[in-house]
Amino acid sequence: MTEQVLRVQSFEKSFGGLRAIEALDFTVAAGQIKSFIGPNGAGKTTLFNLVTGILPPTAGTFEFAGRTLNGLKPHAIARLGISRTFQNLELFGNMTALENVMLGRHSRTAAGIFSAGLRLPGMRREERQIKEKALEELRFMGLENKAMMGATSLPLGEQKLLEIARALATQPKLLLLDEPAAGLNMRETVKLSETILRIRERGITVMLVEHDMSLVMEISDEVLVLNYGRKIAEGRPKEIQRHPDVIAAYLGEETQNA
Amino acid sequence: MRKSDYYPILLMALAVILFPLLAGGDGYFISLLVFMGINGLISMGLSLLMGYAGQISLGHAAFYGIGAYSSGILTTKYSFHPVGAFFIGILFSALIAFLVGKPTLRLKGHYMAVATLGFGEILFIVFNELSLLTGGPSGLSGIPSLTFFGHPLEGAAYLYLVWGFVIFLLLFSLNVINSRVGRALRAVHGSELAANAMGVDASRYKVQVFVLSAIYASMAGSLYAHFVTFISPTSFSLMFSILLLMMVVVGGTETIWGALLGATVLTLLPEYLRGLEDFEVLAYGAILMGVLLFMPRGILQGIRGLLGKRGEVGAPSP
Amino acid sequence: MTLASQLIQYLFTGLTLGSIYALVALGFTMIYNATGIINLAQGEFVMLGGLIMVFCTMILKLPLFLGFVLTIIGVTLVGILFERLAIHPLKNASLITLIMITLAGSILFRGVAMFLWGKDPYALPPFSGSRPVHFLGATIQLQIFWILAITLLAVLGIGFFFNRTLAGKAMIACAFNPLAAGLVGINVRRMVLFSFGLSAGVGAIAGAIITPITLMEYDRGPLLALKGFAAAVLGGLGSGVGSIVAGFLIGILESMGAGLISSGYKDAIALVVLLMILWVKPSGLFGSAEESGLKKF
Numbered sequence: 001m002t003e004q005v006l007r008v009q010s011f012e013k014s015f016g017g018l019r020a021i022e023a024l025d026f027t028v029a030a031g032q033i034k035s036f037i038g039p040n041g042a043g044k045t046t047l048f049n050l051v052t053g054i055l056p057p058t059a060g061t062f063e064f065a066g067r068t069l070n071g072l073k074p075h076a077i078a079r080l081g082i083s084r085t086f087q088n089l090e091l092f093g094n095m096t097a098l099e100n101v102m103l104g105r106h107s108r109t110a111a112g113i114f115s116a117g118l119r120l121p122g123m124r125r126e127e128r129q130i131k132e133k134a135l136e137e138l139r140f141m142g143l144e145n146k147a148m149m150g151a152t153s154l155p156l157g158e159q160k161l162l163e164i165a166r167a168l169a170t171q172p173k174l175l176l177l178d179e180p181a182a183g184l185n186m187r188e189t190v191k192l193s194e195t196i197l198r199i200r201e202r203g204i205t206v207m208l209v210e211h212d213m214s215l216v217m218e219i220s221d222e223v224l225v226l227n228y229g230r231k232i233a234e235g236r237p238k239e240i241q242r243h244p245d246v247i248a249a250y251l252g253e254e255t256q257n258a
Numbered sequence: 259m260r261k262s263d264y265y266p267i268l269l270m271a272l273a274v275i276l277f278p279l280l281a282g283g284d285g286y287f288i289s290l291l292v293f294m295g296i297n298g299l300i301s302m303g304l305s306l307l308m309g310y311a312g313q314i315s316l317g318h319a320a321f322y323g324i325g326a327y328s329s330g331i332l333t334t335k336y337s338f339h340p341v342g343a344f345f346i347g348i349l350f351s352a353l354i355a356f357l358v359g360k361p362t363l364r365l366k367g368h369y370m371a372v373a374t375l376g377f378g379e380i381l382f383i384v385f386n387e388l389s390l391l392t393g394g395p396s397g398l399s400g401i402p403s404l405t406f407f408g409h410p411l412e413g414a415a416y417l418y419l420v421w422g423f424v425i426f427l428l429l430f431s432l433n434v435i436n437s438r439v440g441r442a443l444r445a446v447h448g449s450e451l452a453a454n455a456m457g458v459d460a461s462r463y464k465v466q467v468f469v470l471s472a473i474y475a476s477m478a479g480s481l482y483a484h485f486v487t488f489i490s491p492t493s494f495s496l497m498f499s500i501l502l503l504m505m506v507v508v509g510g511t512e513t514i515w516g517a518l519l520g521a522t523v524l525t526l527l528p529e530y531l532r533g534l535e536d537f538e539v540l541a542y543g544a545i546l547m548g549v550l551l552f553m554p555r556g557i558l559q560g561i562r563g564l565l566g567k568r569g570e571v572g573a574p575s576p
Numbered sequence: 577m578t579l580a581s582q583l584i585q586y587l588f589t590g591l592t593l594g595s596i597y598a599l600v601a602l603g604f605t606m607i608y609n610a611t612g613i614i615n616l617a618q619g620e621f622v623m624l625g626g627l628i629m630v631f632c633t634m635i636l637k638l639p640l641f642l643g644f645v646l647t648i649i650g651v652t653l654v655g656i657l658f659e660r661l662a663i664h665p666l667k668n669a670s671l672i673t674l675i676m677i678t679l680a681g682s683i684l685f686r687g688v689a690m691f692l693w694g695k696d697p698y699a700l701p702p703f704s705g706s707r708p709v710h711f712l713g714a715t716i717q718l719q720i721f722w723i724l725a726i727t728l729l730a731v732l733g734i735g736f737f738f739n740r741t742l743a744g745k746a747m748i749a750c751a752f753n754p755l756a757a758g759l760v761g762i763n764v765r766r767m768v769l770f771s772f773g774l775s776a777g778v779g780a781i782a783g784a785i786i787t788p789i790t791l792m793e794y795d796r797g798p799l800l801a802l803k804g805f806a807a808a809v810l811g812g813l814g815s816g817v818g819s820i821v822a823g824f825l826i827g828i829l830e831s832m833g834a835g836l837i838s839s840g841y842k843d844a845i846a847l848v849v850l851l852m853i854l855w856v857k858p859s860g861l862f863g864s865a866e867e868s869g870l871k872k873f
Contacts, residue, residue: 073454075455075457078455078456079457086451086455090449091448091452092448092452094444094448095441099441102438103442103445103458104456106456106457106458107456111437111438111439113439113466113470116437117434117437118430119433127437127438130438314675316679362854362855365855367672368614368671369858371616371675372616372802372854373855376806376847376851379844383840383841386840387838500679500683536691538687539686539687540684540690543682543685543686543688544687546679547662547680547684550673551662551665
């Protein structure tokens with residue numbers, strides 16, 4: 001039996017009177033690339049915010065590798081092995097690209113204020129390891145030449161890749177990518193899909209929110225369609241493309257094909 | 259510490275060693291240098307809190323006062339050894355900073371600013387009202403000077419003591435900034451949302467840096483108490499908290515060097531304004547406003563701009 | 577004096593203080609509603625109101641009413657100048673910079689006041705003589721009734737402005753969504769300017785009416801601002817009604833505490849209330865937690 005990495009049951013999220021997510025159930029299997037699509041406002045980013053602990057669900061539970069995550073703070077969830085990128089980039093503009101990725105190693109390392117301030121040998125060793133691992137991730141994303149540049153001085157496409165590198169540095173079991181292709185050109189999108197496949201090869205499970213349908217259909221193992229906060233379809237890409245409810249939901253809405 | 263910090267520190271250490279020669283035995287000048295060092299200690303801590311971690315404190319004079327009064331009271335009324343009193347002051351400051359910091363640093367922007375302002379004012383009132391312990395508005399006198407194996411630490415010797423602390427804490431701070439903890443603090447400043455999402459417990463680190471900055475201030479307070487041997491609440495008022503803030507802002511929030519520069523400049527300023535007492539507060543207001551409007555990155559960046567160096571955000575680490 | 581008459585005495589003192597805190601809180605709320613920022617110089621508007629009133633009536637020997645009007649106009653101009661020269665240029669700056677510029681303003685005003693008036697406190701004669709009124713064994717200054725009456729008028733006037741006039745509603749719109757407000761034709765810049773002018777004027781009123789009782793000196797501002805802010809937050813930042821009610825609450829609390837417990841720590845009472853509110857329920861008595869979570873801070 002394939003291991004269930006994430007299990008979401010009866011998820012609900014309301015903001016005052018507005019139901020952003022309703023009666024949502026799904027699982028994500030280990031090693032999967034599972035995409036979440038739907039018209040704008042369908043609740044996709046809200047879902048990501050729920051899974052990473054930024055917002056508490058109004059109802060429902062979610063489990064990660066068998067452990068209930070309800071009530072845990074974002075940093076605790078990150079420590080357990082869920083990491084993410086953001087729709088509107090959230091890089092640390094006050095640090096270099098390398099330092100951004102090095103920060104990703106935070107929860108896997110331990111040096112505190114005193115060993116840092118006094119530069120004890122253990123801390124120095126750890127710093128070297130942090131730097132090496134960070135450079136590895138930058139190399140994986142093809143950004144090793146940009147290590148010393150200010151993170152927000154990079155072109156947009158590279159900033160998006162940098163955010164992925166940072167998320168990878170946390171050594172996640174589950175990686176959430178929130179519209180990674182937004183703002184990328186054709187060539188960059190192709191490189192992105194290759195990168196996501198290489199990420200899967202490392203044994204990392206991927207959840208993807210995307211509007212770029214060709215990307216979604218090309219690399220996803222499973223697709224879940226949301227509309228007005230509810231699941232209207234779930235299955236393999238080919239099935240979803242033919243699904244009448246999905247087609248109906250998108251009618252009248254201009255989907256962007258990169 | 260990065261390679262780029264190596265030479266400035268060396269230069270500074272050299273300058274410190276030469277200070278007494280520069281002063282040529284002039285007690286007034288030596289006092290000035292001592293105060294510069296003491297203020298530098300506090301502003302370095304504030305720089306870590308405000309410049310690197312991106313938080314704000316408008317009441318830091320309170321921790322300075324806690325250090326000063328702990329040393330003062332314990333050594334005069336309870337015959338404590340100055341070193342013991344020093345550490346108790348630190349403990350006390352750290353504890354209060356932790357208790358106050360936890361709920362306060364959860365607040366956002368303006369609320370945090372006002373909460374720290376209120377806290378500083380409350381401590382000021384306490385210093386004034388707890389007269390049995392603190393001597394109230396008339397102050398606390400007779401604080402013993404420090405001795406080193408029987409030799410009194412005065413004049414140039416005290417200068418070396420204070421600046422020794424400054425250099426040590428500067429190195430400590432630079433090490434922290436360029437470490438895992440420093441990155442976590444800077445990440446919280448850059449994007450608290452992302453920091454949390456990457457596994458940094460932002461709340462915990464905010465409180466930690468607040469406590470650290472309180473410890474710096476407490477040390478400065480103890481050093482102050484043993485130097486001037488008489489302390490009163492007026493030294494720990496709102497005006498001083500604002501002056502401390504100004505040191506960091508005017509000097510430049512981007513680096514800890516800015517805070518030291520600011521401390522130096524703003525320690526000298528009151529001396530020049532001494533003759534123009536009526537203008538003192540006005541001058542502070544005008545300077546702060548001028549810097550915020552025209553030189554928002556502070557004097558240090560202004561100088562570097564003049565020297566042709568570009569201000570480096572996310573400067574390279576070797 | 578019996579306990580009952582003591583309590584009545586404290587009650588009236590509390591109402592007096594409360595009026596001032598309410599007006600200061602109102603000033604905070606108005607600027608916050610229009611701009612989303614907290615004006616740390618609010619207390620200085622009160623201080624200037626008191627000192628300029630002293631100048632008008634004692635130095636220029638102007639009649640009371642004229643002095644009052646000139647004072648309000650004067651301080652309002654100061655508020656407007658402050659917005660134009662210090663706030664507006666920094667409208668896109670970081671939150672910390674905005675906090676600091678109002679702080680810088682407060683220091684500057686204090687410095688100017690110290691330069692012009694020195695450090696001594698100044699007195700004003702009460703508006704209608706100093707013969708107190710006796711009520712149930714308590715001695716009440718007539719000035720207190722002036723204070724309550726003028727505060728009531730000011731509050732009603734402002735309430736009318738915000739709820740009934742287009743300009744007032746426009747101001748509230750600006751704080752919620754300056755972009756949308758601009759799009760529907762509201763001149764956001766002017767609204768921000770108005771709010772500063774209005775807050776300054778309200779502060780001036782508070783300063784002018786309280787000086788006959790408490791005197792006024794150059795550095796009264798910060799403590800007044802802190803207590804007024806405590807009232808503003810207690811009442812739910814953004815709620816005019818809340819500011820008023822909370823202002824009186826704090827005033828009475830402070831007065832009772834000073835009288836019954838200790839007068840040395842009386843200032844600390846309001847400050848402790850401030851900290852408690854910020855730490856426990858920053859949305860205040862009349863605000864909702866969700867709403868305050870959605871606010872800028």
